Amino acid sequence: MAFWAYMLKCSDGHFYVGHTDNLEHRIAAHQSGLVAGYTQRRHPVELVWSETFPTREEALAAERQIKGWSRAKKQALIAGDWELISQLARSRKTN
Known part of the structure; x- marks a missing residue:
């Protein structure tokens, strides 16, 4: 069974990060307002x-890590810009 970590862009421009074992169902639930919160x-x-992981624990670890990231780092992840993610991580460590 596969698990996913995923990021949604909400109508107000904010990002939401979660994990699931059924990505299509979970996105539909978010869309319909069935997910409380x-x-x-x-x-x-x-x-x-979104990215797949072999275990729920790995998907949850990715979710928790990404939730702690800055908006700029999340946008770099969405763009697939790993160089920028590295730069942002280094700059955060020196601040």
Whole structure:
């Protein structure tokens, strides 16, 4: 079974990061407002990034890591710009 970490862009421009074992179902639930909490009043949402993982633990670890990132770092992830992600990580360590 595969698991996903994913990022949504909400209608207000904020990002939401989560993980699931059924990406299509989970996105549909966010879209319909069935997921209580952050995205419920911020839909429609758009899937802007996802990655598969072999275990739930790895998907959850990715979710937690990305949730701690700055908006700029999340945007770099969406763009697939690993060089910028590295630069942002280095600059954060020196501040």
